[in-house]
Amino acid sequence: MNKESSTSKRSPLNIQSSQLSSQPEITIDGHTLRWPKFQIHNTTFEGQSYSVGDTCNVDSGLFVLYFLYRTDPDIADDILNARETSPYAILRKMFDLVDTEGWDAARIFCHPPLIIVDIVTPEEEDKYGRYKANDVRIRDVKRVLRVGSVNFIAHLKTKELMDTVKDAVNTLLGRKPTGPKVRYGIVAAGWITQAAFIPGVGQTSNSIITVLVSDDAEKRDKLGKEYNLKPYTYDQFSQALEDGHCDAFYIATPNNQHRKFAVPALEKGYHVLLEKPMEVTEEDCEAILAAQKKSGAKLMIAYRLHHEPGTLDVIDRVRKGDFGDPRIFSSIFTQDMKPENHRAKHGFDTGPIPDLGPYPINAVRNIFGLEPNEVTAIGFKTPGREFLQMEHDTISVTLRFPGDRMAQFVVGYASRPSEGYKIVGTGGEIEVNPSYGFGSGVKIAYKTKISGKEDSKTFPETDHFGGETEYFSECILNNVDPETDGEDGLLDVRVIVAIKESLKANGKTIKLEPHERKKRPTLDQAKTLSLGKAPKALIGRDSQKPTIA
Amino acid sequence: MNKESSTSKRSPLNIQSSQLSSQPEITIDGHTLRWPKFQIHNTTFEGQSYSVGDTCNVDSGLFVLYFLYRTDPDIADDILNARETSPYAILRKMFDLVDTEGWDAARIFCHPPLIIVDIVTPEEEDKYGRYKANDVRIRDVKRVLRVGSVNFIAHLKTKELMDTVKDAVNTLLGRKPTGPKVRYGIVAAGWITQAAFIPGVGQTSNSIITVLVSDDAEKRDKLGKEYNLKPYTYDQFSQALEDGHCDAFYIATPNNQHRKFAVPALEKGYHVLLEKPMEVTEEDCEAILAAQKKSGAKLMIAYRLHHEPGTLDVIDRVRKGDFGDPRIFSSIFTQDMKPENHRAKHGFDTGPIPDLGPYPINAVRNIFGLEPNEVTAIGFKTPGREFLQMEHDTISVTLRFPGDRMAQFVVGYASRPSEGYKIVGTGGEIEVNPSYGFGSGVKIAYKTKISGKEDSKTFPETDHFGGETEYFSECILNNVDPETDGEDGLLDVRVIVAIKESLKANGKTIKLEPHERKKRPTLDQAKTLSLGKAPKALIGRDSQKPTIA
Known part of the structure; x- marks a missing residue:
């Protein structure tokens, strides 16, 4: 434009x-x-x-x-x-x-x-x-x-x-208006869009999808017809911005194309729900943030767990001191990546650190309510998984936080899927598992131990994608800034970038500037939409689940 | 002699x-x-x-x-x-x-x-x-x-x-003979000896305690009378070796005094059950090993979990491939150390790495059946715990194993007690918790996930100290080399020493020589003695539980 x-x-x-x-x-x-x-x-x-x-x-x-x-x-x-x-x-x-x-x-x-x-x-x-x-x-x-x-x-x-x-x-200033329902345009219709976002939006009361931006003719044709979406190619994105058939965009392209779509959308006053990680470099994130600040349109990074009741309860309990001063965070998040998925083919930037790392990184940052100041990473390469075209398919990360709190986690593409995290404090511990997943049968759950007394809680299955979209649309309709914003996204990306740097320097510890973030997830962000039904068949290129279940 | x-x-x-x-x-x-x-x-x-x-x-x-x-x-x-x-x-x-x-x-x-x-x-x-x-x-x-x-x-x-x-x-060659029961001499009668070892030996069918070596007159007097033990001071240890009122020694002194007692005992042909870690330096361990090889007396490091049925089942299942190729090990082991305990007062060498580190280190070494070749450690110091007289009271460790398998763990003295480990492989996962503890109510348990199917198993409470002693006495009586020997102890100590070196070098990765160990724990080592009763009151100096439960 x-x-x-x-x-x-x-x-x-x-x-x-x-x-x-x-x-x-x-x-x-x-x-x-x-x-x-x-x-x-x-x-x-x-x-x-x-x-x-x-x-x-x-x-x-x-x-x-x-x-x-x-x-x-x-x-x-x-x-x-x-x-x-x-x-x-x-x-x-x-x-x-x-x-x-x-x-x-x-x-x-x-x-x-x-x-x-x-x-x-x-x-x-x-x-x-x-x-x-x-x-x-x-x-x-x-x-x-x-x-x-x-x-x-x-x-x-x-x-x-x-x-x-x-x-x-x-x-x-002529920013995007909204009707009773926020109208979303989808940018990129891969697995997450088709299997999770579209069904999720269907569960909301305040959001609809009206636009599809994709370079896959089959997707434009079939999805366009099935969901009554105005189709555009990537090259026609600026036209989509001009046409105004939606109020907001959900951007789920590969990470390194987030800026390319988010910046013009935000500048034009479109609200943006942007998949995590925000982008590949801090510079890219800052460009997106600048576009957002310039127009004042709303930007949310798609941290779906910020609206999942169990996760919010964990954050709330830790932050209000149920486990004393939280000192230790330890987590595993692994997936069994398929050879044919694009994540297997583009080195570090689509590897486990940008793809899975935001889960433990964002969790510990928001649970501690602090930003890390040191990052150390050790990389591993699994024999027999040469199809994973990256120097390291499994990475061990240690973070130092203010007050010498610590986090360690491992993410990887080369084993069976595993997840969970544990926080140990001066007053007790909490272990969360499942902690990061979504979809049918996934009930976020935790076990606690305080003064030797054990307890546990299992939360209902909810539609995480519907929940985050419902929340973001409420923010747009009520003109409230979303809790998980560009700063939250950028603060994860700077850890990702530091991990990349540490790996390149064979495990050297990378220092980060002190940073204080005011906003943290709160219980009132919870959404409990029931799970939308994923379609029977997914359409077009690169639309299959990237991992072996 | x-x-x-x-x-x-x-x-x-x-x-x-x-x-x-x-x-x-x-x-x-x-x-x-x-x-x-x-x-x-x-x-x-x-x-x-x-x-x-x-x-x-x-x-x-x-x-x-x-x-x-x-x-x-x-x-x-x-x-x-x-x-x-x-x-x-x-x-x-x-x-x-x-x-x-x-x-x-x-x-x-x-x-x-x-x-x-x-x-x-x-x-x-x-x-x-x-x-x-x-x-x-x-x-x-x-x-x-x-x-x-x-x-x-x-x-x-x-x-x-x-x-x-x-x-x-x-x-x-005139090495130590044995009667129908192996007669043990105790060297150092602190908490672990009084609360765990003595009651444990009481559960065995093949072991008795006949000698007490302690510098605490009250312990020599009261324990000596209560258990009918021939008492010696530390200075009288060589006399105890001459007198021959026992066939073996259980040495539970502070780590840096293991060599001092183990070497002369082994040289004199006494079998030695030595608390972990084996010693402080590799040189010390090698001196102990040399003494053992010289006389051929039996030496076992007191890895009580090598005789705990649950732990052995975990090792057996992982090693026989139930979870595919094991790729990732992650563990937490923390305790809430009391200010008055000697472990709080002597820097690194009585800190969490030598004291708690052997649990995850020994576990992963024997579960993978491999020796690590790289060690990276990051240390943390908890504000408000200045009584912990050590540079780091909490340490994050990453290990690289052959085939680029990885382990990460955290040990610490400055939070509530927490334990557990998880192994993720190319075929599934297993999470063990409780994994390291012992005593009343501790039932080692695990959960598995293979092909999406979850299962779990809880093992009966057993007397770990009785079990290891029963096993060691069998080895002595049947003239079988114990599975967990000086090499096993030394291989843990070289990791501990590398962690110390890495911490001193601010997280530099330390390389270890490749090493192949043939012996690993096997199911037939399991012992299921019921738990001995700890005495009501513990006697003398430094005999209270070192941690806040």
Whole structure:
């Protein structure tokens, strides 16, 4: 997509340039705007490249309101004519201050108790025209007041307030709107897509699949007909972005093609549910993150276990101290890779570390609530498995975490499938097995030992793919940032990259920069959709299960 | 003990020196002997230092027979007067050949179908006099014939034949005799001795404790009285060796004092049951092994799990291929070490690697039936556990085995106790938990998964200490080499030493020389003694359980 053309299409707003001409100009996502903020010294932003998505959400929201106030006569009327006792009188006073004293003074005067919630214009069909209708659901709303085509709400809790503001920004900037159900486009229709994602979406209440991007004519034809999907080839992806037959993409290409599809989709305002690992290099991940921040579209890495009740219970119990201070994490995750699968053929980057490593890596990072600072890896090559075209088909990894907590795990392609992890703390232990799998009959389960007393718990079989999609669609529809985001994905990839480096250096320990991540999985993310039925036959090339069960 | 004095005491045999004077002399364990073997070129022995214990057991046995034939007129008569159809006629022809053509020619002529079994002289009381009565039990005996004071047996299976020969050598050289029960002396009476070994011996049918060596006057007094033990201080150990109130020693001192007690005991012909790890350095282990080889006394490292039915079943199933080619071993073994225990106070050498490491190391070595060739270790130090006076209280280890099989394990002193191991192969997996513990309520158990089918097995609680002692006493009484011997102990210690070196070099991978060990645990070593009762109160210094349960 050409940004300029979309910008010209998207600029019907009647900016009263005379009112703003004294302000420096700034271009935000292709929109040339003027804002008093940039006139004054603001150490946060001065001299930096700037995107609405990067700034404080409250600022962005207020800026949206101000922008509307300056460009939409109806809204301006509502605000200007508000009674003195109305919350909107505060907004009016604030905007007066913006014009006279500058933006910072206005913010100090009016740390906003009221904010935009929802924009409900009738122009839903006008894709690149005026800002669009946005069916935002707000939890815990205390008071909603409609002014012109904008809903305002007073005394929202901070998180909802910020989400609301971001939503308004998204809408203003022409980001993807959503109907009652989020419409997904699939990019790549291999085994995981056909056997797990498509059936999973069928279990959700808020998601549908409307688009298929694949280079396999048979898949485009047969899947397109069976599920009523608009088909595109990979080369037609930019056209799919233009056409807008979906609101979000599920990208399940080989890892090294994630950036290629995720970046233009995010830049164009499409939400992206991206299979793990996020990409091959940290640079690739950062490019995807930058695209996401630029548009503010939502990005979630497909860590399906973040919505699986048993996994969340484990994380919750460990993090609340049921096993004391968690000190040790130990895990196995192996699969019996088939020779014909693409994962067997492309060296490290499709090998067990990127393919299986994210499970133990993501598990221990989120269970400890910490990021590792040292990575050591030893690689093994199994005789008789020469079809595994990689230097190492089995890898032993040791991680050091802050406070000298430790993790060790082994992943491999050259034995029977095995999984499970154990955490030992200063107050007890928990062993989880099955821990990583999904599908028919897989019930995540754990055993605990605290003060010598043993206990166990088995969780119901659920549709992990349906669960993650249901959750991501809720995030889109409610304008909430997903818990497992690009940062979560990047933090796994930097461990993967360090493992690669350690293997190349024959087991040298690789140091990582300290990093603190705020978001971690919480119990309320759990989804318990019953398992969707996988189709009898899978269609087209590379669509068979990659492993021997 | 002065070897010369014992030699002079031990030489009542009427050597007809005129018959042997043309042969070169050799001194074997203090006995000056002449043997035609050394007259001829034998690439196996020429120019090497020589001990009877080192040579082919058949050679030794035949040499014993020849020695007796040349020195005992009764035996010589029996052999010389044997009928032509008797197996002993073969022996006579052989000895003729020894005198005329040399030893090698004799061996080729007569690869022995008959051999000495048992020497039953009346001189049982004469400790340093003539060779002693030896109550050897031979399984699968086909034919036993008594000639003078020696039993011969024809057509024995190879193993029994060799054991029998070795027994005759031992007896000839005045090694420790045994009565119907092996009499043990205890060296060090800490927790493991009082809470586990003494009650365990009480469960055996073939072992008693008769001697206590301890520097704790209270232990010598109270335990001595309670169990009717002859008490000695550590300084009196050489006196205990002279006094001969026991046939074997159980040595359970701190690891770095194993050599100090094991070497003189073995040199003096006492059998030794030595707690693991064998010692601190490989050099120490080799000194112990050399002492054992010199006297031929029996040495067993106290790997109690080599006699636990569940563990043996695991080893047997893995080694016979129930899980395909075993590729991956993963294990945790942690304990919550008390600040006051000596293990907390002496750095690496009493830390988790020597103390707990032998469990996973010995397990994987014997399960794979292979010796590791690379060792990598990463150490961790737990905040708040400064009483653990060691650089690392938790250690992650990765081992590479031949065929690029791998093991990883973690051992530590700074979390709640945890144990277990898992093996994943090309045909399935087995998870063992509990795997390492002992005592009341500990039932070794495993779960398997083969072709998707899960199964499990729990083994009865047994007395591990009683089992290993029963087994070792059987070895002594039946003159069989124990399966877990000094080599097994040394092979663990060289891994421990490599871990120490790797930790010092910040996780550098340490290479080990290839080594092939022939002996591995087998199902017939299993013992199922019911658990002995630990005493209510433990006596004296350092006798409390070292860990928080």
